[in-house]
Amino acid sequence: MTPPAVEEVLESLYLHEVEGAALDASPAFGSAAKEAVQMGLLEQRGDALRLTECGQQAGQDVVRRHRLAERLLRDVLAAGGEYLEEDACSFEHVLQHGLSEKVCELLGHPQVCPHGKPIPPGPCCQRARADAIQEVRPLCDGRPGGQGAVAYLATRNSREVQKMMAMGILPGSNIQLIQCFPSYVFQVGYSQFAIDRALAEMVFVRWAPHPDPPRLPPE
Amino acid sequence: MKLGLMVRKVLGLDCCGGEPAENPALPKVLVVGNPNVGKSLLFTRLTGRYVTVSNYPGTTVDVSRGHLDAGSARFEVIDTPGMYSFAPITDEERVSCALLMGQRAHAVVHVVDAKNIERMLGLTLQLAEAGLPLVVALNMADEAQDLGIRIDVRRLQERLGVAVVETVATTGRGVRELVRRIAEAKPAKGIRVNYGPVLEAAVAKAADAIGDTGHVSARTRALLLLQSDAPGTDGAPPDKGPGELVSQITLETRRGLEHSVHYHATLALKEEVRRTLDGVASFPASHSRTFAEKLSRFLMRPLTGVPVLIAVLYFGLYKFVGSLGAGTLVDFLQDTVFKEHIHPPVERIVTGIIPWPVLQELFIGQYGVITLGVRYAVAIILPIVGTFFVAFSILEDSGYLPRMAMLIDRLFKRIGLNGRAVIPMVLGFGCDTMATMVTRTLETRREKVIATVLLALTIPCSAQLGVILGLLEGRPAALLTWAGAIAAMFVAAGLLISKVLPGEGPTFYMELPPLRLPRVGNVVIKTYTRVAWYFKEVFPLFILASVFIWIGRVTGLFQLLIKGLTPLVNWIGLPDETAVAFLFGFFRRDYGAAGLYDLQKAGALTGNQLTVAAITLTLFLPCIAQFLIMKKERGLKATLLMSAAILVLAFSVGALANVIFKVLGVTL
CATH class of the missing domain: 1.10.287 (Helix Hairpins)
Structure with a gap:
């Protein structure tokens, strides 16, 4: 684990190099910077210290944790005020070992800190975004038992649309897929319908997350 | 008078049973609503007139009329085919829309499946907005209650500004209230949907x-x-x-x-x-899965559903109709009842009253009205058709047919049809004429044409099927060859027509009604109605045929026709005697097959000849009634074209089978 002092150095340099903030060259830099160079996070270039590629990543991670901490303090714990900055500074070092991901998830993958600065996205944010796109998939790609709400109908053929609407498939309708083969069987309200693949391809559904998470055995 | 019209009058074919004609003087009550919500059953409750009801959408393809007496007032109630919305997709929906738009009604009863009120109330709003004199029947109220759905009828009534009545058509609950509301129906006011x-x-x-x-x-x-x-x-x-x-x-x-x-x-x-x-x-947040729901899934999963499908066809069609109907019952009626108890006294009476042998032959003897016409109709056709309709009614009322449709859709797509066509096809095994009418539920003209041709060409009706099963009894190889040939023709004809006919391939969508236990009463009355309809169609024709044959024999025309037909039957390898059966076949396919049945009993035909004859007769032109319905549904030109093609095909395939048997040296 990177010592907090080193992280502070990486954070300052990241803000300076990437976000163009002024560098407050504090004297405490000395020993921490030396350690960072040893860890391969900094390198001496001319008379200035610069982030290596690894260092830049580490710096980004610290900034991310700092801003997540700000959001956490402010949004969830309703703390803050004049101490927000200070508390966040100590918090950022605590959010280690995947804790930051948990916090990020809890906060719904926020994109900016309370000051309006961008929070660098972590891997969990990218996954969530991919999920959000994947979440709307045609009925024919659903799995039996899957539930969701109809997002839209991907056809301009008014005849096909008319059939769908006759079955109650309208944007916003709740739908549950029951079976995929040999025909697609689904339930809307209290009625079940069977349709073929051609029609099932046209219905795009915002699938709900899996209905039954695997149950833990009782202890 | 045109022959067609005359025959239809004789057969009473315009509708199923004694339909009262439209009476312009009476105020009208239209029964409308989504498919499979119980309109027909409610119609029966209102009028006392039975119309066929089943547990699948699209049973009613035509309009039925009946009378309702509410106090001193008398109304004409009109049952309409189901419609999903005001914008029709299929022909039968179009019928209902046209009725709503074209006829000023005293009341319009919108039948709504209470548990699916969310989906169906849209149509209610549209009907109310149209200013029609609306009465809403929240039907199947019992099922909705069982599911835990609560509907505040009073408040709904206030919001819609029209009468709302909870009903249960199966038991009659709420019907009296409905009648009262119908009598005092007023044009709806105050509903105005904002369309943006x-x-x-x-x-x-x-x-x-x-x-x-x-x-x-x-x-x-x-x-x-x-x-x-x-x-x-x-x-x-x-x-x-x-x-x-x-x-x-x-x-x-x-x-x-x-x-x-x-x-x-x-x-x-x-x-x-x-x-x-x-x-x-x-609406309750969730509902537990009922037994019917579990069974439904069992029937729809291919791994379990396909074996059930095969079992249903085997036991329902082959065992019940084939063995019991066409075997046991026919044998009993034919050999015991007719040959032992009816023929001897009839022969005694006829020979006692009529001294001239020529006139005697009109009633008795080989082609007599009683010994041939009545015997064929009562002893052969009746038990077969009766058992078929019992089996079919049970299938219908259970709600199994739509599940069959979803299982078979993919296969039917290959021949240009969709799963929906399963219902007319299975019905065709009972009566091709009824089935041709039901092709109306198919969406495109292309599908209708394909289904009509396949019904006319390849699907043997129950009467024919029964006779053929009897004909090939004890010859499993012959039976298999016949079935294989007909199945091959079904596929080949379907593939060919769907290739040749222009137009887009069909799409499949079908509502799957909940599975229900068929009620004995409904199965009985439905079977009775259908058999009565069928019998009314068949019986006069059989008598007519016997009379024609008698006239033909007396005048010598019969012999002349047979002489003309002889080379044709010889061409497909059959002896001269079978020409008679084929002449009968022009009246009805099964009539012809029944003629063969007599020849087979006499041992006049070999296995090969029987098989060829069975194949040819199955593919042969349908009966006159079916021809007339085809003309009504598809038009005269298309029907003549189809008939000509079928005639040529039937004999060609027969001849081909004969040649193949010869070349391969097969004896069946």
């Missing part, structure tokens, strides 16, 4: 152009015109109105909308339904 700025502007403009004439509000007619594909045709009122201007408005409107007019209108309706039901209806 673009549509509203267009509707207002078009309504101005149309003007307020007739019983359907200008607003509704304007909206329907804007929705129709070609203004003035689909779903549009019969009076075309100032078409030019409306077309112009339609075009402008479509440009201003992202989707079709229908799409936006339906979304607006859905929103309105949500508002209407808010605080009126409550």
Whole structure:
């Protein structure tokens, strides 16, 4: 684990190099910077210290944790005020070992800190975004038992649309897929319908997350 | 008088049973609603007239009429085919729309499946907005209650501004109240759905152009015109109105909308339904899976569903109809009842009264009206058709047929049909004539033509099937060859026609009604109605045929025709005697097959000849009744063309089978 002092150095340099903030060259830099160079996070270039590629990543991670901490303090714990900055500074070092991901998830993958600065996205944010796109998939790609709400109908053929609407498939309708083969069987309200693949391809559904998470055995 | 019209009169074929003709003097009550919500059963409750009811959408393809007496007033009640919305997709929906638009009714009863009120109330709102004298029947109220659905009828009534009655058509609950509300029905007022700025502007403009004439509000007619594909045709009122201007408005409107007019209108309706039901209806968050639901899934999963399907066909069709109906019952009626108990006294009486042998032959002997016509109809056809309709009614009422359709859809797509066509095809095994009528539930003309040809060419009706099973009894190889040949023809003809006929492939969508236990009463009355209908069709024809044959024999025409047919039957390898059977076949396929049956009993035919004859007769032209229905549904030109093709094909395939047997040295 990177010592907090080193992280502070990486954070300052990241803000300076990437976000163009002024560098407050504090004297405490000395020993921490030396350690960072040893860890391969900094390198001496001319008379200035610069982030290596690894260092830049580490710096980004610290900034991310700092801003997540700000959001956490402010949004969830309703703390803050004049101490927000200070508390966040100590918090950022605590959010280690995947804790930051948990916090990020809890906060719904926020994109900016309370000051309006961008929070660098972590891997969990990218996954969530991919999920959000994947979440709307045609009925024919659903799995039996899957539930969701109809997002839209991907056809301009008014005849096909008319059939769908006759079955109650309208944007916003709740739908549950029951079976995929040999025909697609689904339930809307209290009625079940069977349709073929051609029609099932046209219905795009915002699938709900899996209905039954695997149950833990009782202890 | 045209022959067709005469025969139809004789057969009473225009409808199923003694339909009262339309009586223009009586005020009308229209029963409308989504498919499979119990309109027909409610109709029966209101009028006391039985119409066929089943547990699948699309049972009613035609209009039925009956009378309702409410106090001193008398109404004519009209049962209509199911419709999903005011914008029709299939022919039978079009029938209902046309009735609503074209006929000023005293009351319009909108039958709604209470548990699916969310989906169906949109149509209610549309009917109310049209200003029709609406009464809403919340049917299957018992099922909705069992599911925990609560509907505040009083508040719903207030919001809709029309009468709402909870009913249970199967038990008759709420029917008396419904009758009272029908008697005092008034045009609906106060419902106005907001369709959004673009549509509203267009509707207002078009309504101005149309003007307020007739019983359907200008607003509704304007909206329907804007929705129709070609203004003035689909779903549009019969009076075309100032078409030019409306077309112009339609075009402008479509440009201003992202989707079709229908799409936006339906979304607006859905929103309105949500508002209407808010605080009126409550639905339980989840419902437990019932036994019927579990069974339903069992029947639909291919791994379990396909074996069940095969078992249903084997036991239902082959064992029940084939063995019991065509075997045991026919043997009993034919050999015991007719040969032992009816023929001897009849022969005694006839020879006692009529001294001239020529006239005696009209009634008795080889082709007599009683010994041939009545015997064929009662002893051979009746038990077979009767058992088939018992089996079919049970299948219908259980709700199994739509599940069969979803299992078989993929296969049917290959021959240009969709799963929906399973119902007419299975019905065809009972009566091809009825089945041809049911092709109306198919969507495109292309599908209808394919289904009609396949029914006429390859599907043997139960009477024919029974006789053929009897004919090939004890010859499993011959039976298999026959079945294989017919199945191959079914596939080949389907593939060929779907290749040749232009048009897009069909899409499949079908409602799967809940599985229900068939009620004995309904199965009995339905079987009775159908057998009675069938018998009315068959019986006069058989008598007529016997008389014609007698006249032909007396005048020598019969012998002449047989002489003409002899080379044809010889060509397919059959002896001269079979020409008689084929001549009968022109009247009805099964009549011809029954003729063969007699020859087979006499041991006059070899296995090969029997097989060839069975194949040819199965593919042969259908009966006169079916020909007339084909003409009605598909038009004379198409029917003549199909018939000619079928005639040529039947004999060609027969000849081909004969040659193949010879070349391969097969003896069946």
